[in-house]
Amino acid sequence: MTSETGPGRGESAGESADLLLPLWRALVVFRMITWGFACFGVWTRWDGIVRPSGAVLQLAIMGVWTVIASIGYSRHWGRRNTRLAVADLLVTVGCMYATLLAQPLLDIRAGASVLTSVWAAGPVIALAISRGRDGGLLGAATISLALLSLRGVDNAAKMLSNVQLLLVAGIVVGYAASTMRAANRRLREAIAAESATAERLRLSRSIHDGVLQVLAQVQRRGTAIGGEAVELAGLAAEQEVALRTLMASRPVDGAGGRADLCGLLLPLATTRVDVVVPADQVMVPAAVAAELVAAVKEALSNVDKHAGPDARAWVVVEDLGTDVLVSVRDDGAGTTPDRLDRAGADGHLGVSQSIRGRIRDLGGSVGVRTAPGEGTEWEMKVSRT
Structure with missing residues (x-):
């Protein structure tokens, strides 16, 4: 992230592209403007204030904190966690109770204004930006309870509109911040992937030439x-x-705990093993991808052990929409299905556990076609979800 005037000396270029910066800048402006409104409100009600010196002291505290909070929200250290937003909430509640320095509690419950006015909504917005909807609701509830304790339960109906505005602000700003944070994460991933692709293409040209x-x-x-x-x-x-x-090769990690199956299988290619994958990524849950890769490795291990020294193998990935089909075929010596079944009964668990067991645990299906002299072909089908 950056300050309002550009990237700081210790801030990266990635932080300068943070999509939440406009919200933080708007909060700084909101804090300053609402402090000005609070000052104007005190000036217009000056004759009705019981202790004007207390009101001036309260406005001074609010002004100092507005400067501190504004500087913090304009810097990375103030935006990277919720500490400043929580401190803002606590100071704001304290400033609300500081109204008692200017007005007796009985006057406030009789209708006198809480001098913080709209300024008190600042930490609600800060928590919403920092922690999303839940943070906004927490801030709105805290400010509403503080206001209720000052106004009294008898005036709860009159406060309803103020509470509703605080809740709406917390929810709307929180939702917008969460959406922008997710968009910012996807933007960073796209930029990283584009940079990696460009570098890989450059290296590929050099290696090829x-x-x-x-x-x-x-x-x-x-x-x-x-x-x-x-x-x-x-x-x-x-x-x-x-x-x-x-x-x-291509990046294999994706969002939401998913991985590109093709990117994980491509490194298995050797002079005797060809790996054929679709041009587009085939994203599956990372755990599913790991089990599929392990099953394919076991099938290729069987090719090395039993297919013969000159046998070749092919690994083919097919994207069937909701399902993924991975086939491993070789042109080796082959065998019979009965011998494969007997191998498991004899204690050789490579086929029964490492291949069939893994795919069965994923809720998928395994098929095998083999005959003496005709090689072996495994077909492993699992759901992408």
Whole structure:
């Protein structure tokens, strides 16, 4: 956040884009104007005030606190938590009771004005901006109770309009602040994602123009030369795949505890594993994504152990709208469904627990197609919600 005149020396550029700044600035203006109204009210009722010196002292205290609060609300330290807003509420309640320095309690309950007037609504707005609707309601209730204690229960009906205005102000400003805070969070995430994407594209161009071309050349030359150079070609091929996977990776975290399943699966690509995902993100609950990734890793582990040294595997993600389908297919030795079932009975729990168990716990379904010499294909389907 920033001060009213621009970013402070210790404040970041991200804080200067805070969408709540206009509300805080409006509160500062409101505080100053309403203090002026309170002073004008005392001046117009000067002859009816029993102890004018007490009224002057009260206005002076209100003026000093208005300056302190205005400076605080104009700085990041005053807006980053609710301490200043709570202090504002307590000081304002104290200033309301300070009316007793100018007017006896019996006169106030007989109809004399509480000298704070509209100035007392300041902390209601501050708490609404800082803590949303609940903060606004807390501030409105506190000020209303203080006013009721001064006016007396017999005058509660006359205070109804003032209480309603305080409650409406707290709710409306609180709702607006909560909405703007959520919009500000999404804006920051979008800016961060855009910056990360731009940097990734820049690095991708540099890698493509340099490192990838060298690795591809090493792979071709090593294969052509043969002998020990074939091993070097294989290493170059693995590093090429790793770099391409890194270049294709994207942010996986999302709002509300959700994650991009595609971003989590892309790093599993190797020279023997191809990962095919949609162009758009496939957002699922983070816990669901973690379990799906673990099941896919177990299926790929089975490919390494049982499909054969030359087997290749493909991981495919399909977005079905309300559901997500993840398939893991290989062209290896294959087996029979009966052997898969017997493996679980024999104590080999990779299939029964790590794959089927995980998806079943998510409320999804698992299908498998396999035959000797025809490879194996797993299909894992879960709900996105």
